[in-house]
Amino acid sequence: MMITLRNIKVWDTDEVIDLRLPADGADREIDATGLILAPGLEDPHVHFRDPGQTYKESMASGCAAAASGGYTHVLVMPNTVPAMDGATLADPSAPGASEVLDAGYDNVIDYLQHYGEAHGVDLPVRYDLCVAASKGREGHEASDPADWGRYVPGVGDESTWTDAMRAHPVTAMSDDGAAVPEAILDQVLANLKATGLYLIEHCEHHDTGAVNEGPVSRKLGVPGIPEDTELKIVARDIAKARETGVHIHFQHVSTAISFEAIRQAKAEGLPITCETAPHYLALSDEALLEYGTLAKMNPPLRSEADRQATIAAIADGTVDLLATDHAPHTLEEKALGFLEAPNGIIGLECAYGVCHKVLVDGGHISDRRLIELMAVEPARLMGHEPTDVAALVEAWSEPAPTGADGTREPGRNRMLDLTRAGDVDGVDLVVLDTARAWTVDPERFHSKARNTPFGGWQVTGMPLATVIGGKVAFSRL
Template identity: 75%
Template sequence: MAITLHDITVWDTGETIDLIVDDSADALTEQPLAENIDATGLTLAPGFADPHVHFRDPGQTYKESMVSGCAASASGGYTNVLIMPNTVPAMDGETLADPEAPGAKEVLDAGYDNVIDYLQHYEAVHGVKLPVNYDLCVCASKGRVGREATEVAKWRRYMPGEDTANKDAYQLAHPVTAISDDGSATTPEILDQVLANAKESGLYLIEHCEHHDTGAVNEGPVSRELGVPGIPEDTELNIVARDIEKVRETGVHVHFQHVSTAISFEAIRAAKAKGLPVTCETAPHYIALNDEALLKYGTLAKMNPPLRSEADRKATIEAIADGTVDMLATDHAPHTLDEKRLGFLEAPNGIIGLECAYGVCHKVLVDGGYISDKRLIELMAGEPMKLMGRTPTDITALLDEQQGAVGGTKRVLDLRKCDDAARIGLAVLNTAEQWTVDPERFHSKARNTPFGGWQVSGRPLATIIGTSLAFSRL
């Protein structure tokens, strides 16, 4: 069935068009679809992209699987994600030698000998169609334990453009595009070799810019009130400053994850002013919450880097407004509620975020008057797509290809007639919708979020991959 969205507005030009899209049998739909939908007031934008997600597959699928993680992505308006390598076993390209190791059986029983191959072929192995495009990030260190750098020869063949004649469609669709030990900063013992690997392969290094050996929450009045060991803010700056100096020496592109402090933003701002190839992201929780949230939400607000002071939260928003922050990423980190109830010292770090990121960011940043709707879409769609080596969908170019330049009549974008469907990833947004975050309705397996019950604004209503709907709540 073809579905027509009448009078939808293109995000960057303001043009009102009709959009025709196929209803896929594989689409996730929250309610029955009509053939004709009045989309007046809705926005058509490039699909969001998240360069920082954890799907716990293989090894911890009780927290999140590829199926549930991709469903959560589509529900949140995402059409592209980059999966971090802290799977179990780690995504390091090494052959799995011990079939009794945690998570190894899932991979070996599927007929593959390493995690990269397994995740590239996940849809074929499990007979599913996932509603989001995904790339993979390889570990910086073997086993992601920081002692020995991974070997480029072990994972080069999984990169885009390498040995394409011998790759199947799944391998081509889900390449390795970055290096990281996310969850931990690259250790000083292997940093030079990891940067050499990045230079040799042409990939960029994604750096978890935080390292501390003790502490559980931000050091300050809240940590003292809770009686919990604190983490000083310079634990982040130490990694940022170290890596900026290495960027200066090597010219390797380093992307800093979940930056959260004013002093780190100032260092990144200065590095950019000197033309160094550094980029950075922050996450919705660092713009919406400060460490006082720990008093209200407990370990649901425990994360790494920790929630910082109110001054740092304001500095984070300022860094978004002045362009120091290149993009927004969720650091979607699923855990069970039982794990999060263990207390501040034992509970794992992290929260989920894919299904409410746009609403939280829109509420704080757009409703707060710091940035425009258009800029928020750039931060969540255009810029992360570019980081991931992909091109965000140019809606006006698609219209021009089908019908030429704007005339006096309303144009129609029929996705079924597009020559290259693989380049299409779109989101339908209601930028004005006020809604309540309800984790019990999430498509993720996890519920670990402090945003449950929050009143937010702006909601993704549909995601489109190629010519078809991948998700809809229209």
């Protein structure tokens, strides 16, 4: 069975084509005028809570949420329970350990690489793994390459790898949720340099405080977190990148002073990249007064001036990409109050709409640039090339019919039929309706979690179909 989309626009050439996709049910033909065909969205910063906290999210529910949001590839962070550090699990009574051991694996990396096989499920989204920078993510001792190096492309013996290992390699390192401590930073960077990985740095550290320091924290009577808690880590790590040449990628940057430091580091030619998240460009700390702990995160939402600086850094290219920092928690946990509630919000299923509403509808960037920020640049950070849609069309589309004079017949487009194209295993696409207005409804999310301040928001821009390996993984068509 087939879906034929008539008059869909290719994102980077503006050519209008017809697209034929394999689908369940009867053959259908849809007028896709105004829709855009783009490389699939990618996210190098997600938390799927599996193993150890699957009451919040699982690999299955997290991947379903990603596919629903238009994402075709994600990078899973290491703050699992036990932490994803590659170490053999010796104590079956440790939190989360039984989930791994009972499935027949002795460490978290092996377990997540073979998750589909272990659970008899076909996960709809591609994913890579990010190894912990410190043992147990405890910050005391650098994790050991002897535990995780065999899972790294170009380091491990790939002739012994299973298909699952090839599909889900370790491609980055982080102690996500905490900056790498000063005491082990040099050893961590040495491990990175020896294995060719890059550091995904939680560029913020504070020992006290729950929300951004300022008028809102004082109004709430909650201890504040100064903005320089972010800059101190950013400046420290920029100096280390200059010294070592190791690529450092800063997560969820949130302050004007940090963006300026990163801007200067890039002008110097240092191996620095950075991301921000939809909530930092859409919300300031004033949102805490309306949404309470649903808007509590780390780093905290900052001032309105910092929010505007975030948008400016996106517009001028200082920000390399947008990542969700998808962080599921239960509403019961979030109801514990500002001092006790966990940090973070979910984001995969509304990120495109929120970013489109603020950035494109707001006149700051174009539709094309938003696709670069959410698809092309994240893919390149993770070490693979996004699907070249224009090249795919050129190589595999059927020529448009021509008239007697050799010109294309009016109203007839080239047809890209993915069932007749060559090797489509690497073809990952998203069909976007950039004009679709919709209301964010967390109760309709595929994630197990509902912790978002964006419930009820009116946004524009919706992923209508997610295509992975040439096949429809999710559809609203």
